[in-house]
Amino acid sequence: MLPAQVNRLTVEDAADRYVDLVRAKTVTGALSPATAEVYARDVTTFVRLAGPGRVLDDLTGEDVDEVLLAFARKPDERRRADAPRKDEGVQSAASQARFRRSVSALFKHAASVGWVQLNPMATASVTARERGGLRAERRALTKEQAEGLIGAARSPAAEPARRTDQRRDQRTDIRDALIVLLLATLGPRVSELVRANVEDFYTNDGVRYWRIFGKGGKTRDVPVPRDVAEVFDAYLVVRASERDKALLLSWRGRRLARGDVQAVIDRVQQRVEPGRRRSVTPHGLRHTTATHLLADGTDMDAVRRVLGHSDLSTLGRYRDELPGELEVAMRSHPLLRDQNTTSPPNE
Numbered sequence: 001m002l003p004a005q006v007n008r009l010t011v012e013d014a015a016d017r018y019v020d021l022v023r024a025k026t027v028t029g030a031l032s033p034a035t036a037e038v039y040a041r042d043v044t045t046f047v048r049l050a051g052p053g054r055v056l057d058d059l060t061g062e063d064v065d066e067v068l069l070a071f072a073r074k075p076d077e078r079r080r081a082d083a084p085r086k087d088e089g090v091q092s093a094a095s096q097a098r099f100r101r102s103v104s105a106l107f108k109h110a111a112s113v114g115w116v117q118l119n120p121m122a123t124a125s126v127t128a129r130e131r132g133g134l135r136a137e138r139r140a141l142t143k144e145q146a147e148g149l150i151g152a153a154r155s156p157a158a159e160p161a162r163r164t165d166q167r168r169d170q171r172t173d174i175r176d177a178l179i180v181l182l183l184a185t186l187g188p189r190v191s192e193l194v195r196a197n198v199e200d201f202y203t204n205d206g207v208r209y210w211r212i213f214g215k216g217g218k219t220r221d222v223p224v225p226r227d228v229a230e231v232f233d234a235y236l237v238v239r240a241s242e243r244d245k246a247l248l249l250s251w252r253g254r255r256l257a258r259g260d261v262q263a264v265i266d267r268v269q270q271r272v273e274p275g276r277r278r279s280v281t282p283h284g285l286r287h288t289t290a291t292h293l294l295a296d297g298t299d300m301d302a303v304r305r306v307l308g309h310s311d312l313s314t315l316g317r318y319r320d321e322l323p324g325e326l327e328v329a330m331r332s333h334p335l336l337r338d339q340n341t342t343s344p345p346n347e
Contacts, residue, residue: 006057007114007115008056009115010053010054011054012047012053014056014106014110014115015047015106018106019040019043030217032215032216038098042098043102046099049071057116060120060123061122061124064103064124064126065125068126071099072090072091072096072126074090074091096127100127104121140284140288140290143292145277145280148272148273149180152268152272153177153179153268154177154181155271172251174234175235176268177231178231178232179193179265180264180265181227185225185228187285187289187307189308190258190282192212193248194256194258194260196210196246196248198245201232207223207224208224208229208232209222209224212308218310220306220308222306258282262281262282289306289307290307293306
């Protein structure tokens, strides 16, 4: 049924009300603050592209298509200037799909509260182009590359010659090792890592656990491998501030930001031998965790719980192909495994 009377709000007014509602959901834990801000950013972009003074109910599917195309052509301001790509100057397929979901959620709410008579998304035809695979730095590292990165992280960095007065609590090599090891072995989201506090790590029956506060207010308790727990204990000894609750601190005692984590990975990569070195993002290390746990035969549901996914279908996107894995599978095919010990049938 159509609403008895449509509230003819402008695009800007409708967006403001919707964003207030989205941010309010973070109070109840229905949305994480990071997710709410993504919605808010996308809706703000939609207002700018659609025209803030237009009436929301006047927008058609064609109007929405124009906005989606304008967004697709919009330069991605988050990309580094020193990382050119063949499609530089346009949004990635993942960003386009995310933006479309945000706009769709806005109109779904608008239809339910009577801001529009009909949802124009039903006739919008523009969809994101094919992804064509993840960028290399977002894919899983091979076993050799991952071991090279972990080995470099665990090897002490050379003492900086220019800082002869540097105190022990200003050294960051142990902190950097902890960051790399947590990302590579447990695969947390970078937002979960930078939000972590010292008190989130506890010991139960001799096993160290990390209580990770994830998306949507959900928590998961993940056992920390013993080698990583030892680095954690060593880091607490040289940590910059004992009063701050944040786990990862700069040498000035401030909580690290998301961009700082990428800088740490890049710095550690410089100590990896060239033959095993490959650029990787925190998300790529999350893929690395999933890929190698699954390749080693770890139960899929256990991997899902480590990564904090709500269902197994999501996990499939984090399982990357490893070189040589098909050859290994065929060499030990379950239907042929006992052929050498099976006697030939009698004639």
